[in-house]
Amino acid sequence: MTESNFVDYVKIYCRSGKGGAGSMHFRREKYIPRGGPDGGDGGRGGHVYLRANRNLWTLLHLKYERHIIATPGEGGSAKRSSGKDGEDRYIEVPCGTVVHDAETGEYICDVRDDGQTVLLLKGGKGGRGNVHFKTSTNQAPRYAQPGEPLQERVVILQLKLLADVGLVGFPNAGKSTLLSVVSAAKPKIANYPFTTLEPNLGIVPYRDSQSFVMADIPGIIEGASEGKGLGLRFLRHIERNSLLLFMVPADTADVCREYDILNRELLRYNPDLAGKRRVLAVTKTDLTDDEALKKLKTTLPKDIPSVFISSVSGQGITELKDLLWRELNRETFHDAEQIVHRDIDIQPLLSNEQPLTINGELFPEDE
Numbered sequence: 001m002t003e004s005n006f007v008d009y010v011k012i013y014c015r016s017g018k019g020g021a022g023s024m025h026f027r028r029e030k031y032i033p034r035g036g037p038d039g040g041d042g043g044r045g046g047h048v049y050l051r052a053n054r055n056l057w058t059l060l061h062l063k064y065e066r067h068i069i070a071t072p073g074e075g076g077s078a079k080r081s082s083g084k085d086g087e088d089r090y091i092e093v094p095c096g097t098v099v100h101d102a103e104t105g106e107y108i109c110d111v112r113d114d115g116q117t118v119l120l121l122k123g124g125k126g127g128r129g130n131v132h133f134k135t136s137t138n139q140a141p142r143y144a145q146p147g148e149p150l151q152e153r154v155v156i157l158q159l160k161l162l163a164d165v166g167l168v169g170f171p172n173a174g175k176s177t178l179l180s181v182v183s184a185a186k187p188k189i190a191n192y193p194f195t196t197l198e199p200n201l202g203i204v205p206y207r208d209s210q211s212f213v214m215a216d217i218p219g220i221i222e223g224a225s226e227g228k229g230l231g232l233r234f235l236r237h238i239e240r241n242s243l244l245l246f247m248v249p250a251d252t253a254d255v256c257r258e259y260d261i262l263n264r265e266l267l268r269y270n271p272d273l274a275g276k277r278r279v280l281a282v283t284k285t286d287l288t289d290d291e292a293l294k295k296l297k298t299t300l301p302k303d304i305p306s307v308f309i310s311s312v313s314g315q316g317i318t319e320l321k322d323l324l325w326r327e328l329n330r331e332t333f334h335d336a337e338q339i340v341h342r343d344i345d346i347q348p349l350l351s352n353e354q355p356l357t358i359n360g361e362l363f364p365e366d367e
Contacts, residue, residue, distance in 0.1 A: 007060045008159035008199075008237075011102055013067050017045025017086030019124030019147025020073035022132075026140065027078075036139060038080050039130040042147045045123030046070025046086030054114035056094040057201065059159055070121075073147060076129045086123055096162040096240055102154040112162065120155070124148030158236065161199055163215035164328055166241030168262055171218075173247040174283040176200070177311040179216045182321065199237050206325055215241060235269045243327050244278040250288040250308070256299060277327055280306040281320060286313045 020042025027035025048070050068091055074083035099108040099120070109118045127145030134141055167175040183202030200216040217237055238244065244266075248258045259280060266273045280301065285293060285308045293308060300306045307323055309316035 007058050007063050008161075010059045010062045010157050011066070011154060012062055012091075012157065013152070013154050014048045014089075014091075014121055015067075015069045015152040016048050016121040016123040016150050017070040017072040018150040019043070019045050019126040020075040020083035020086075021146045022127035022129040022144035023076035023078065023081075024130045024142060024144040025076075025078045037130040037134050037141055038078055039144050040076030040079070040081040040083065041129050041132075042076050042126030042145075043073030043083035043085040044126045045073045045147065045150055047088045047119060047123045048121040049088060049090045050097075050099065050109065050111060050118045050120050051090050051092055052095045052097070052111040052114055052116045053092045054095055056092060057161075058094065059097070059157055062091070062093075062157065070123060072150070073123070073126045075147075076126070076144070080129065080131055083126060085126075088123075090117075091120070093157060094159055096160045098158045098160060100156045100158070102156045108155065121151045121153060124150050160240045161201065161215050161237040162213075162240050163201060164212040164241070165204075165214045165243045165245050165324055166238050167214065167216050167247055168238065168244050168266070169247035169283075170258060170262070173249055174311055175216050175247055178247070178281075178283070178309070179214055181311045181314070181317060183214060204321065204324075206321060210325075212325065212328055214245075235266070238266065238273065239270060242277070243324065244273075244276050245324065246278060246280045246304075247283050248280070249284045250282050250293065250296065251284060255282060255296060256301060259301065277330070278304050279320075279323060279327055280304050281316075282306065282308045284310060284312075285315055286310040 022042050023039030025037070025039040027038045029035065048068055068089050070089045071086040073086045076083050093111060095112055095114055095116075098110045099118075100106060101108060108120070111118060125148040127147045130141045130144045133143065167178065169175050179200060179202045182204045199218065202214050202216070203211050204214050205211050215237065246259055246262055248255045248262075252258050282293075282296065282300070288296075297306075297308075305323055305327065307316050307320050309320050311317070
C-alpha cells in the first residue's frame with residue numbers, strides 16, 4: 001500500500017545562526033606602524049521565519065526536511081569591515097498552519113493569510129569590533145565582543161484546513177460522492193466504511209463565475225472525540241470551516257439521532273463549534289420512496305436548514321448549492337448562545353458521566 005501524500009502533522013528542529021565575533025585588529029601599514037584599532041563588527045546570525053504559501057496544501061515537504069538550520073554570521077575583519085550576515089531560512093507552510101513548542105506545548109503562532117511571515121527564531125546579534133572600545137585613556141583596546149549565541153527549538157506544525165464548507169457525517173454517508181459531483185475533485189469512493197482516510201478539498205463552481213471551497217473530512221463515529229476511529233486526527237480540520245454540512249443517509253433508521261450523535265461528538269471535541277453555522281443534507285434519497293421522504297421531512301430538526309439530495313441522480317444538488325451559498329454569505333453569529341440546537345444541553349455533551357438530553361428527554365446510549 002502506497003503511503004499517503006497528505007501530511008498534516010510534523011515535528012521539526014529549528015536553529016538560528018550564531019552572531020559573528022567582532023574583530024580585534026589594529027591598523028598596520030608601511031608608514032603607520034602603530035595605527036589605532038580598526039576591527040570590524042561581526043555579522044548577525046540568520047533568522048528562521050515561518051511563511052504561509054497558498055500554493056501548498058500539505059506539510060509533506062517538511063516530512064523529509066526535519067532540520068531547519070540558518071547559517072551563522074561571519075566575523076569582522078580589518079579596516080572596520082563588518083562580517084557578512086547569516087542566511088535567513090524560510091519555512092513555507094500551507095495557510096492554516098498552527099505552531100506549538102514540542103517540549104512545553106506552548107502556542108507560538110498561527111498563519112492563515114498567504115504571504116504572512118512570522119519570525120520563529122531570531123539570529124544572534126554580531127559582536128562589536130575593538131574600534132568601538134577606543135577611549136582617551138584606552139587607545140589600544142585588546143578585546144572585542146563575541147557574537148550572541150544561536151537559538152534552537154523543536155516545534156510541532158499542525159495543519160487545519162481552511163475551507164468554506166466542511167462535510168460532517170458517519171462513514172459511507174455519501175460525502176466523497178457529493179464532493180466528486182459538485183467539484184472537479186476525485187476522491188476515492190467505495191462501498192465500505194472509512195474509504196476516505198484523508199481530507200479532500202474541492203472548489204465548487206457557482207453562478208456568475210463564483211465559487212466556494214468544500215472539504216471532505218474522514219467519517220466520524222461515536223466516540224471520535226475520545227480518539228475512536230480517525231476522530232482526533234481529523235476533527236481539528238472542522239474548526240476552520242465557515243459552515244458545517246451534516247450529511248445523513250435517508251435510509252438511516254433515525255436521521256435525527258445520527259445528527260445528534262454527530263453534533264455531540266463535535267461539541268465534546270470543541271465546545272466553540274456550537275457557534276458554527278450548519279446545514280443538514282439528507283442523502284441517498286434515490287434509495288427511498290416519496291412517501292417515506294415526506295414522512296421523514298416532518299421529523300427533521302426545525303432549527304437548521306435542511307435539504308434532500310441524491311448525488312447519483314442529481315436530485316437537490318442545485319438547491320443544496322443555493323442553500324450553502326446563502327448561508328455562507330449570511331451575517332455571522334458571534335454569540336453562540338443565539339444558536340439553539342434542538343434544545344440540546346451542551347454541558348452533558350462535555351462529560352461522559354452525564355446523560356445527553358434532547359428537549360428535556362434522556363438521549364439513549366447505543367446498546
